[in-house]
Amino acid sequence: xxxxxxxxxxxxxxxxxxxxxxxxxxxxxxxxxxxxxxxxxxxxxxxxxxxxxxxxxxxxxxxxxxxxxxxxxxxxxxxxxxxxxxxxxxxxxxxxxxxxxxxxxxxxxxxxxxxxxxxxxxxxxxxxxxxxxxxxxxxxxxxxxxxxxxxxxxxxxxxxxxxxxxxxxxxxxxxxxxxxxxxxxxxxxxxxxxxxxxxxxxxxxxxxxxxxxxxxxxxxxxxxxxxxxxxxxxxxxxxxxxxxxxxxxxxxxxxxxxxxxxxxxxxxxxxxxxxxxxxxxxxxxxxxxxxxxxxxxxxxxxxxxxxxxxxxxxxxxxxxxxxxxxxxxxxxxxxxxxxxxxxxxxxxxxxxxxxxxxxxxxxxxxxxxxxxxxx
Amino acid sequence: xxxxxxxxxxxxxxxxxxxxxxxxxxxxxxxxxxxxxxxxxxxxxxxxxxxxxxxxxxxxxxxxxxxxxxxxxxxxxxxxxxxxxxxxxxxxxxxxxxxxxxxxxxxxxxxxxxxxxxxxxxxxxxxxxxxxxxxxxxxxxxxxxxxxxxxxxxxxxxxxxxxxxxxxxxxxxxxxxxxxxxxxxxxxxxxxxxxxxxxxxxxxxxxxxxxxxxxxxxxxxxxxxxxxxxxxxxxxxxxxxxxxxxxxxxxxxxxxxxxxxxxxxxxxxxxxxxxxxxxxxxxxxxxxxxxxxxxxxxxxxxxxxxxxxxxxxxxxxxxxxxxxxxxxxxxxxxxxxxxxxxxxxxxxxxxxxxxxxxxxxxxxxxxxxxxxxxx
Numbered sequence: 201x202x203x204x205x206x207x208x209x210x211x212x213x214x215x216x217x218x219x220x221x222x223x224x225x226x227x228x229x230x231x232x233x234x235x236x237x238x239x240x241x242x243x244x245x246x247x248x249x250x251x252x253x254x255x256x257x258x259x260x261x262x263x264x265x266x267x268x269x270x271x272x273x274x275x276x277x278x279x280x281x282x283x284x285x286x287x288x289x290x291x292x293x294x295x296x297x298x299x300x301x302x303x304x305x306x307x308x309x310x311x312x313x314x315x316x317x318x319x320x321x322x323x324x325x326x327x328x329x330x331x332x333x334x335x336x337x338x339x340x341x342x343x344x345x346x347x348x349x350x351x352x353x354x355x356x357x358x359x360x361x362x363x364x365x366x367x368x369x370x371x372x373x374x375x376x377x378x379x380x381x382x383x384x385x386x387x388x389x390x391x392x393x394x395x396x397x398x399x400x401x402x403x404x405x406x407x408x409x410x411x412x413x414x415x416x417x418x419x420x421x422x423x424x425x426x427x428x429x430x431x432x433x434x435x436x437x438x439x440x441x442x443x444x445x446x447x448x449x450x451x452x453x454x455x456x457x458x459x460x461x462x463x464x465x466x467x468x469x470x471x472x473x474x475x476x477x478x479x480x481x482x483x484x485x486x487x488x489x490x491x492x493x494x495x496x497x498x499x500x501x502x503x504x505x506x507x508x509x510x511x512x513x514x515x516x517x518x519x520x521x522x523x524x525x526x527x528x529x530x531x532x533x534x535x536x537x538x539x540x541x542x543x544x545x546x547x548x549x550x551x552x553x554x555x556x557x558x559x560x561x562x563x564x565x566x567x568x569x570x571x572x573x574x575x
Numbered sequence: 576x577x578x579x580x581x582x583x584x585x586x587x588x589x590x591x592x593x594x595x596x597x598x599x600x601x602x603x604x605x606x607x608x609x610x611x612x613x614x615x616x617x618x619x620x621x622x623x624x625x626x627x628x629x630x631x632x633x634x635x636x637x638x639x640x641x642x643x644x645x646x647x648x649x650x651x652x653x654x655x656x657x658x659x660x661x662x663x664x665x666x667x668x669x670x671x672x673x674x675x676x677x678x679x680x681x682x683x684x685x686x687x688x689x690x691x692x693x694x695x696x697x698x699x700x701x702x703x704x705x706x707x708x709x710x711x712x713x714x715x716x717x718x719x720x721x722x723x724x725x726x727x728x729x730x731x732x733x734x735x736x737x738x739x740x741x742x743x744x745x746x747x748x749x750x751x752x753x754x755x756x757x758x759x760x761x762x763x764x765x766x767x768x769x770x771x772x773x774x775x776x777x778x779x780x781x782x783x784x785x786x787x788x789x790x791x792x793x794x795x796x797x798x799x800x801x802x803x804x805x806x807x808x809x810x811x812x813x814x815x816x817x818x819x820x821x822x823x824x825x826x827x828x829x830x831x832x833x834x835x836x837x838x839x840x841x842x843x844x845x846x847x848x849x850x851x852x853x854x855x856x857x858x859x860x861x862x863x864x865x866x867x868x869x870x871x872x873x874x875x876x877x878x879x880x881x882x883x884x885x886x887x888x889x890x891x892x893x894x895x896x897x898x899x900x901x902x903x904x905x906x907x908x909x910x911x912x913x914x915x916x917x918x919x920x921x922x923x924x925x926x927x928x929x930x931x932x933x934x935x936x937x938x939x940x941x942x943x944x945x946x947x948x949x950x
Contacts, residue, residue, distance in 0.1 A: 215671040271901045291901055292845035294857050296590040315846050318911040347846035347855045470667035471690050471722035480722045482669050486927055490865040526646045526666055536693040552861055555949050574930050
């Protein structure tokens with residue numbers, strides 16, 4: 201073994217708490233989703249908000265991703281600097297951030313999203329003032345009832361027409377997010393949401409085309425829906441993000457098994473009073489987030505403890521009963537000094553707690569990648 | 576008005592989402608807690624995990640703080656670099672982080688915390704190997720039942736004796752955290768927790784002294800307990816942190832009023848479908864954390880919307896019904912483009928979502944301070 205190799209950190213020596221991504225699983229997850237999209241006949245534009253890692257997005261692109269989706273302009277800047285030139289900011293355009301968006305749009309294709317007359321006006325004015333043409337998608341509510349226009353409304357047609365008729369904008373089409381697939385508790389329920397999403401979007405796209413508007417992009421996506429979708433006729437691209445890592449919530453929905461989950465938090469038992477039957481790990485709310493996990497699972501656990509990460513097995517009884525800022529409270533005693541791996545309830549939020557993620561193969565730490573958090 | 580002054584950002588122009596600290600309130604909060612500690616006859620060692628800002632800790636020191644408390648070694652390093660030389664790491668010493676702690680202990684006083692035989696052994700071995708004497712406190716469970724030794728146990732005495740008798744360690748005394756004061760729902764309940772904390776600690780300190788051990792430090796603290804404590808006889812120092820900012824949880828406990836709360840998130844309404852009676856702001860789980868706020872308040876709101884921040888008035892009905900990564904869902908419609916100020920449920924976790932906090936006086940942004948997150 202070479203000296204360089206000897207110095208390499210292992211899971212027994214890495215300082216904790218630490219964020220780990222299992223490369224074999226990550227690569228299998230990326231490949232599987234790309235194959236699904238290929239089979240369903242849609243382009244894959246992965247949402248990088250899950251990992252915020254340029255190194256992972258590069259793997260997604262090598263496998264066939266057509267571009268990326270971002271949730272913040274900090275991500276957009278970091279990935280533009282990292283060589284990504286086709287980005288969709290899947291968040292309703294924030295007026296006070298449009299100067300930054302315009303700066304980015306001068307060097308890459310940055311597609312903005314709007315769903316209100318005020319949003320259309322703000323984006324149009326920013327493009328006019330900057331003297332460039334901004335690419336815009338109209339966000340549609342396919343049933344999640346968070347953001348997006350009502351697809352059956354006259355407003356949807358009016359906004360599309362306003363975007364398409366502006367000399368300062370390039371109307372690229374429609375975008376939606378089936379966030380309600382997260383309320384599914386089986387693959388069949390998620391498949392029903394995916395079909396609702398597909399049909400709503402295909403129908404609205406058809407209606408707009410029949411009114412003479414060009415709709416090139418019909419973009420859908422959420423990991424639960426994309427893991428279950430059986431047909432995407434009328435859709436052109438999908439934007440799942442979580443599938444790169446998966447997490448305890450996706451297991452509960454049925455999008456994956458525990459053995460597919462690629463992200464974990466390595467923690468150490470730092471305190472324990474055997475007589476009291478409790479213990480504390482060094483992974484709290486700033487390592488796992490306070491995401492309570494899938495609804496309907498009682499008692500709640502703020503993350504799941506692995507019994508055997510390699511086999512994808514969890515401890516059936518041991519829970520993280522409570523998280524404070526840096527403390528995680530275990531529901532039973534464990535030896536002080538023991539290292540545990542924790543499956544987050546929500547991998548996107550857990551990853552955003554860290555500045556970097558350690559890539560592992562087996563028990564060996566082979567790389568560390570920057571996480572581009574911030575705004 | 577000078578050109579420099581004209582260029583200064585205001586709350587109408589600052590890009591959102593943004594973290595704001597109201598300087599008048601911050602300064603009043605810092606002064607009030609220092610005065611309380613002076614009156615109660617204890618030193619104040621504020622926990623900087625709440626703000627992670629060197630500029631705020633400097634104000635705390637100017638007012639009389641004896642040193643600071645940190646939750647991570649990243650904070651310890653940043654504050655040591657910022658001129659703070661008396662630090663307590665109020666977290667059970669993490670074995671894999673002891674090399675970093677030793678490096679810090681070579682240039683500042685860094686007090687470590689242990690509460691198990693394994694912790695004592697690890698800290699002693701690190702000190703021995705490094706050839707320096709590490710300062711250590713014994714953590715005591717005063718009723719919160721998270722970490723800390725049982726104060727009535729023989730183990731408490733044995734661990735104190737092991738620390739005091741080690742040639743590699745300096746045993747500085749006892750530390751506890753009255754986290755159970757967060758379960759109080761009135762000032763009277765919090766005062767009862769504070770008195771429990773005081774009496775447990777004073778009693779154990781007396782017991783150890785009667786066995787011939789020197790106990791110089793008896794350190795207590797949590798913001799709810801310190802806001803309510805009436806007597807701290809036998810205690811030498813207090814470590815509250817949240818009092819600098821306060822938040823919706825502290826209001827529910829009775830530690831403060833809304834008009835005392837210094838931290839808010841400035842957000843913009845970015846989406847809204849009037850017919851559906853809903854709206855979305857650009858402050859989600861990565862701006863507010865998913866802290867659900869005080870138990871027993873239904874319906875839950877993931878943060879409270881100000882009606883009039885200057886007057887300390889909240890919207891009585893409007894709620895943040897749900898947070899996803901970057902979206903915050905309002906329970907009613909609001910004009911798209913409107914800027915809202917949001918009182919976090921938990922200011923420590925909200926502050927840790929941001930890289931910097933903007934200091935405001937009235938509506939003017941007068942400064943921006945780095946938040947030293949990370950580990």
